[in-house]
Amino acid sequence: MIKRNSSLLCIILLILTTFTGANICLANAAEPPSIIIIVPNAPQDLEISIDNMQASRTEKAFESYFSFYSYSFQAVEYTLTVTDGSDVFEIELDSPLKEYNNIYTLDLDKRVLSEGESPSRDILLITIRIALTLLLEALVFFLFGYRQKISWIIFLTVNLVTQGVLFIWLNSLYTSPLSGDFYIILTMIFAEILIFIVEMTVFLIFIKEHRRLRTAGYVVVANLLSLILGGYLITVLPI
Template identity: 50%
Template sequence: MRSNMVKENKIFTIVILAIFISMFTVHSSYGNSAEPPSILIIVPNAPDDLEISVGTGDAFTEARETNKLIETHYTFYSREIRMVSDYTFTISTGNINYEIALEKPLKLYNNIYTLDLDAQTLTPGKLLSRSILLVSMRIILTLIIEGILFWQFGFRNKESWIAFLMINLVTQGALNIWINGFPPAQSYLVFSLIFAEIIIVIVEILSFLILVKEHSGPRKVSYALVANVLSLIAGGYIITMLPI
């Protein structure tokens, strides 16, 4: 009996390592994709009248706005700012108006900054607090959806629920940390998400068969398939509404 448990634990460890290796070695293809923004500025809880432009004098360009519920993205594309002589950003909202200058040269694409309106600063990249919040939100929502379904499939034992939490925290944690590594304006993330979900389905089927002793194998396989289809649908909707 003990040897069987050791063997199962080894298999589970190998499976978990496989998902990490697979997910963190996936390279996104940008062939035929929309042009990524040259500069993207994240503004948490941006006021409705906020405007951001770049350049001075006659050579300036206003940012395109994309609302993502808890934040707004202000984007500049390379073709639109090609004639801009310097990267001086003008931020205007209400009675507040100020400028922030960035040094050139920047990368051709995906220069990401976070604007602190009060401190009047542009910080390179995405804030760690933002990433933690978004990853946590997506994991919690997934646990709720798949937990309700887990109950509907008749799983009641405490040991089954411990296994459910352990499996999903590992798989969904890895998935959402991986998603967090994408630029906020990634247009084709949903296709990468489908590929990742296929890997997760395989991992979760094997994990539930090994770790959950309650009910038959076909029921556990059916649950894993249905749960991940629902998660994929929900996840695809979420990434169109919430920021990445």
């Protein structure tokens, strides 16, 4: 019986990962700038320009984004001029530009421009989102009176998988840090509906500590609060 239930749990979670692996057309609804330069903890007077064209600056939490749009460019190779107060230096963009996302990360202290986003950045942001969501849902789970070890094992297993898949998927789907919050939240709502169905099914089948009505109530409340928290984190944390 235990073996059969474990197999069923694996199948349900596999279905979730399959569904969330699908692309949603809304992901490309907002075309990003041609060049985006991510600068962690950038000073307020930092400026970046290309051939006297000033980058537009956007702030989100501990990151600043300096963006240039495609219609601004004429040449094939570009030189970035970075101005930090009285300190000015230049960095060459060696690699050819892609049509849409050209994302770079600037290490201001080392004066090094790296193509793409730092892997440690992605890991940190995904971990923060999973940890905060897990803490919230764990609090709700506790308040609903669940104390048995097996209940918590099921809770942790299901939530680590569902939230991990959700945030890794969103991170891979929206590759631009300037992707519109509206589109990300809309995508997350779609994914949360799938997660709600999976969690309702799994918890009602496997958690026997309390009546099914209480378990269903927990799933509804936890997923609603998780959706609210997830939407808020999208607006305040980098993607």
